[in-house]
Amino acid sequence: MHIPENYLSPSTCGVFGVATVGIWAVAIRKVSRSVPKDKMPLLGVAAAFCFLAMMFNIPLPGGTTGHAVCGTLVAILFGPWASVIAVSIALIIQAVFFGDGGILAIGANCFNMAFVLPMVGYGVYRLVRGRSGGLGRELVAAGVGSYVGINCAALCAALEFGVQPLLFTDSAGAALYCPYPVSVAVPAMMVGHLTVAGIAETVFTVGILAFVRKVAPNFALLPGSSAPVAGGAASGAEAPSLAASVAPVAVLVGLLIVATPLGLLAEGDAWGEWGIEDLANSLGYTPSGMASGWEWTALMPDYSIGSLPDWVGYVLSAVIGVALLVIVFRLGAAAMKTPVDFDARQA
Amino acid sequence: MGAVARAGACVPDEASAGLTVDGGAGSGSAPAGARLSGAPAEGAGRARGGDLPDWLVDPPRYDPPRDRDAFVARSALSIASVLGRFRLDDGRPSPLSPSAPAKLILGLACILLTSLSRNYFFVLVMLALVLVRACLLPSRKLARVASVAGAAAALTALVMLPAILLGQSHSALLVGTKVLVSVSIAMIVALTTPFNEITGALRAFRVPNLFILTIDMALKNIVSLGRIALEVLTSLRLRSVGRNRDKGASIGGTAGVVLLKSKEAAEVTYASMECRGFEGEYVSGGRGQWRAHDAAWAAALAALVALFVYLQSLV
Numbered sequence: 166m167h168i169p170e171n172y173l174s175p176s177t178c179g180v181f182g183v184a185t186v187g188i189w190a191v192a193i194r195k196v197s198r199s200v201p202k203d204k205m206p207l208l209g210v211a212a213a214f215c216f217l218a219m220m221f222n223i224p225l226p227g228g229t230t231g232h233a234v235c236g237t238l239v240a241i242l243f244g245p246w247a248s249v250i251a252v253s254i255a256l257i258i259q260a261v262f263f264g265d266g267g268i269l270a271i272g273a274n275c276f277n278m279a280f281v282l283p284m285v286g287y288g289v290y291r292l293v294r295g296r297s298g299g300l301g302r303e304l305v306a307a308g309v310g311s312y313v314g315i316n317c318a319a320l321c322a323a324l325e326f327g328v329q330p331l332l333f334t335d336s337a338g339a340a341l342y343c344p345y346p347v348s349v350a351v352p353a354m355m356v357g358h359l360t361v362a363g364i365a366e367t368v369f370t371v372g373i374l375a376f377v378r379k380v381a382p383n384f385a386l387l388p389g390s391s392a393p394v395a396g397g398a399a400s401g402a403e404a405p406s407l408a409a410s411v412a413p414v415a416v417l418v419g420l421l422i423v424a425t426p427l428g429l430l431a432e433g434d435a436w437g438e439w440g441i442e443d444l445a446n447s448l449g450y451t452p453s454g455m456a457s458g459w460e461w462t463a464l465m466p467d468y469s470i471g472s473l474p475d476w477v478g479y480v481l482s483a484v485i486g487v488a489l490l491v492i493v494f495r496l497g498a499a500a501m502k503t504p505v506d507f508d509a510r511q512a
Numbered sequence: 513m514g515a516v517a518r519a520g521a522c523v524p525d526e527a528s529a530g531l532t533v534d535g536g537a538g539s540g541s542a543p544a545g546a547r548l549s550g551a552p553a554e555g556a557g558r559a560r561g562g563d564l565p566d567w568l569v570d571p572p573r574y575d576p577p578r579d580r581d582a583f584v585a586r587s588a589l590s591i592a593s594v595l596g597r598f599r600l601d602d603g604r605p606s607p608l609s610p611s612a613p614a615k616l617i618l619g620l621a622c623i624l625l626t627s628l629s630r631n632y633f634f635v636l637v638m639l640a641l642v643l644v645r646a647c648l649l650p651s652r653k654l655a656r657v658a659s660v661a662g663a664a665a666a667l668t669a670l671v672m673l674p675a676i677l678l679g680q681s682h683s684a685l686l687v688g689t690k691v692l693v694s695v696s697i698a699m700i701v702a703l704t705t706p707f708n709e710i711t712g713a714l715r716a717f718r719v720p721n722l723f724i725l726t727i728d729m730a731l732k733n734i735v736s737l738g739r740i741a742l743e744v745l746t747s748l749r750l751r752s753v754g755r756n757r758d759k760g761a762s763i764g765g766t767a768g769v770v771l772l773k774s775k776e777a778a779e780v781t782y783a784s785m786e787c788r789g790f791e792g793e794y795v796s797g798g799r800g801q802w803r804a805h806d807a808a809w810a811a812a813l814a815a816l817v818a819l820f821v822y823l824q825s826l827v
């Protein structure tokens with residue numbers, strides 16, 4: 166679902182960029198009010214879940230691959246606006262350091278996966294869960310919410326791909342950017358996401374949520390969103406055993422990092438994420454807007470390094486990505502501290 | 513110091529009414545008690561209650577103009593932050609961390625290997641290790657490491673800008689990452705080791721006594737003199753009531769006090785060292801500094817060197 170560089174026209178990227186900056190501004194304001202400083206690093210760990218979930222590629226019908234995002238999971242644990250920030254930063258790190266998704270397309274990618282996905286997913290979750298309900302009902306609600314959320318995000322991405330040949334063609338009628346119209350893009354994206362990727366998202370979300378609720382109830386915050394769980398300690402209040410409750414989650418992140426090479430078992434690219442040569446081979450021509458487009462040199466393109474085995478690059482990418490996310494959110498938490506004004510006039 | 517609270521200047525009305533604050537109740541032209549209880553003086557007849565003068569009934573409204581003491585506050589803050597960095601109990605080692613000499617060797621070796629590496633993968637492995645270690649730092653230290661290392665990397669990117677424009681972005685990326693990793697390692701070692709342990713560890717490297725003594729004394733004096741400067745600035749601030757225009761002039765006094773105190777401190781320290789039998793031989797370090805699990809860290813370093821050699825052979 167990561168839209169690569171040059172698949173969308175610069176004007177489309179600009180529109181989504183402006184929209185996404187506005188969404189980020191609202192999200193930052195909401196999060197600075199709702200998430201306490203001491204929970205910000207935990208939001209970084211939750212963003213790490215998203216980062217890792219996106220590395221597990223799953224083969225889809227038709228020879229392409231898909232992945233989970235876990236945006237709904239973060240929305241359930243920390244609130245939908247916090248999820249906007251967490252998934253956005255994970256996507257930015259993926260684009261800048263690992264070349265997964267385009268730099269110019271960050272706005273569109275964040276709109277799909279960091280805004281539409283958690284908002285829709287969280288809305289459905291709240292609807293299904295209702296006012297009451299135990300852990301079982303919460304897990305069902307999370308499963309349904311995450312399934313609907315990722316499919317809405319995939320639909321948005323498909324529509325963004327699909328409108329390109331309608332809006333941007335050269336004098337001969339050939340597409341300048343993504344060549345597939347809505348009638349091709351929507352079925353191609355949705356078949357994979359309605360079947361395998363949606364189920365993968367559900368499995369990831371429900372599995373991790375059940376683990377967090379049972380093993381580390383203090384991990385989540387927002388009294389409104391923390392469910393009545395075994396142990397009954399889930400609340401946003403100061404938890405003396407915060408570090409103790411983070412430890413199992415850290416172990417889970419470590420296990421996911423070690424398991425990331427499983428994502429390499431799925432061969433082929435995700436739909437709409439081919440390189441320009443692959444696209445030209447299957448299409449018969451190279452869309453001129455893509456041929457002359459801008460390309461970013463990432464630190465580790467496609468999570469791989471030179472001639473070394475792919476799994477080494479994958480694990481290393483996972484470690485670097487997770488550490489970067491935790492550092493970014495810890496620095497954000499440190500910056501949230503209210504400065505003491507020693508010159509303030511005394512009342 | 514030059515900063516004196518002039519309480520009398522704050523109450524001009526009372527002074528004109530025959531009372532001086534400095535002199536106390538008994539030093540006025542007439543006893544205060546006589547005024548309050550005796551026949552009303554001029555103007556006092558209009559007082560509410562009949563027997564209290566106007567000036568006493570009025571609620572005190574002393575609203576001093578805002579004082580300009582930003583420089584004092586800023587100096588105090590910067591001194592306090594330096595002291596915070598030098599705090600000797602800072603960076604207390606965890607049970608698993610290597611001893612100070614081992615940490616210095618590890619840090620230097622990691623910086624050396626990163627700099628010498630021509631294989632980008634090795635630099636990325638080091639980057640991953642540094643990032644994971646940085647994740648575990650307390651947030652104040654993490655912010656410091658990130659700001660210094662980030663600034664160094666940004667400066668490198670600026671210097672390497674011509675290479676990027678000429679199409680050699682890979683070498684710019686390599687150098688930028690190396691700088692980021694090296695500066696981060698140096699910062700992490702410095703921030704997680706108390707200063708006195710670092711100077712002690714220098715002894716293990718056979719650094720001359722005089723050199724270590726000078727560094728050690730300088731660091732300790734920075735701490736104690738910083739504390740004195742902080743106290744002087746605080747007292748200057750506390751004793752300034754209202755707008756005190758003389759404060760700028762008292763900066764010289766602050767520096768003078770610190771200088772005198774430093775001379776005193778140096779003499780007293782040297783005298784106390786002589787009393788304890790100091791003969792110019794700096795006996796710190798030795799085998800007692802090393803810890804048992806330094807061996808595990810040495811093994812880790814050996815593995816890193818092996819990886820380095822293997823990856824260099826691939827280039």
